[in-house]
Amino acid sequence: MRRFCAALLVLCSFAAYGIDSEPPFADATLQARYEALTHGFRCLVCQNETIADSNADLAADLRRQVHAMVAAGKSDAEIRTYMVERYGDFVLYKPPVTAGTGLLWGGPFLLLLIAIVAVTAVVRRRARMEEPGEGRSA
Amino acid sequence: MERYLRFALPVVVLGALVALFARGLFRDPTVVDSPLIGKPAPAFSLPRLRGDTAFTQAEWRGQVALVNVWGSWCVACRDEHPVLMQFAALHAVPLYGLDYKDERSAALDMLAKQGDPYTAIAFDASGDVGIDWGVYGAPETFLIDKQGIIRHKYIGPLTPELLRDDLLPRIRGLEGGRP
Numbered sequence: 001m002r003r004f005c006a007a008l009l010v011l012c013s014f015a016a017y018g019i020d021s022e023p024p025f026a027d028a029t030l031q032a033r034y035e036a037l038t039h040g041f042r043c044l045v046c047q048n049e050t051i052a053d054s055n056a057d058l059a060a061d062l063r064r065q066v067h068a069m070v071a072a073g074k075s076d077a078e079i080r081t082y083m084v085e086r087y088g089d090f091v092l093y094k095p096p097v098t099a100g101t102g103l104l105w106g107g108p109f110l111l112l113l114i115a116i117v118a119v120t121a122v123v124r125r126r127a128r129m130e131e132p133g134e135g136r137s138a
Numbered sequence: 139m140e141r142y143l144r145f146a147l148p149v150v151v152l153g154a155l156v157a158l159f160a161r162g163l164f165r166d167p168t169v170v171d172s173p174l175i176g177k178p179a180p181a182f183s184l185p186r187l188r189g190d191t192a193f194t195q196a197e198w199r200g201q202v203a204l205v206n207v208w209g210s211w212c213v214a215c216r217d218e219h220p221v222l223m224q225f226a227a228l229h230a231v232p233l234y235g236l237d238y239k240d241e242r243s244a245a246l247d248m249l250a251k252q253g254d255p256y257t258a259i260a261f262d263a264s265g266d267v268g269i270d271w272g273v274y275g276a277p278e279t280f281l282i283d284k285q286g287i288i289r290h291k292y293i294g295p296l297t298p299e300l301l302r303d304d305l306l307p308r309i310r311g312l313e314g315g316r317p
Binding site: 044045047057058061062065084085086087088089090 | 167168170171172173174239264265266268269270271272274275
């Protein structure tokens with residue numbers, strides 16, 4: 001039983017290794033930046049995974065690039081620009097506000113506005129229709 | 139007038155939404171527009187698959203050229219290969235290869251077996267140039283004009299239909315048209 005548990009523990013521990021084969025940074029802030037960055041880029045091969053989560057070949061190459069750029073002292077903005085220049089805004093999990101994505105960002109507020117106007121109109125009309133009725137019953 | 143509007147407005151809004159969603163539904167989500175279209179092909183210097191000199195973007199200076207990203211490991215590239223052979227036989231414009239994340243021997247072996255349609259081949263073992271070119275799924279094919287500007291990108295294998303109906307007309311446009 002003890003041996004079985006030990007084997008199970010060993011097996012489970014592999015999951016913790018994850019798929020990122022890049023050596024961790026000694027500096028915790030750099031490591032945190034590296035992780036935040038790789039979690040924000042889409043892997044274009046398997047589009048619903050970030051390059052941090054994907055085990056696609058391309059994701060490994062892109063992790064290597066991001067790792068090298070963080071190590072070289074590039075800023076987050078520079079690294080983001082590097083990725084967007086090559087793969088377009090699609091590579092960003094959080095799309096920037098541009099003319100093309102305006103509807104995406106503003107859409108929910110637009111719908112809310114339309115809903116408020118519609119509800120206000122309906123409520124007002126109901127109120128107007130009920131007034132004469134009340135007058136008669138009184 | 140108001141009654142007409144009250145009826146027409148929801149229909150128009152519904153129609154617009156249906157059009158928007160239909161566009162999304164029939165669009166291939168794996169094809170991502172490259173931000174490099176309309177921009178100069180990214181500079182690079184790579185060894186050749188054959189030969190000792192460096193291969194740079196100067197190779198195609200002044201002419202319309204096709205750059206095909208492939209690898210012997212890539213199944214879709216093998217499927218595409220006969221189309222590239224067909225294209226090379228037309229002698230329309232030079233076809234350059236970017237052998238992407240490949241092994242030299244495997245690449246040479248594939249060309250020996252299936253024929254070599256390429257004018258010259260750059261060998262990108264690490265895939266770093268591929269990243270600069272925004273490559274994410276071989277095969278990809280870039281159409282480059284006389285000024286070295288990327289004019290179009292095909293993601294996925296070229297087919298005889300794509301060659302005839304899209305690529306060749308584009309090449310004619312770039313060759314014959316104003317520089």
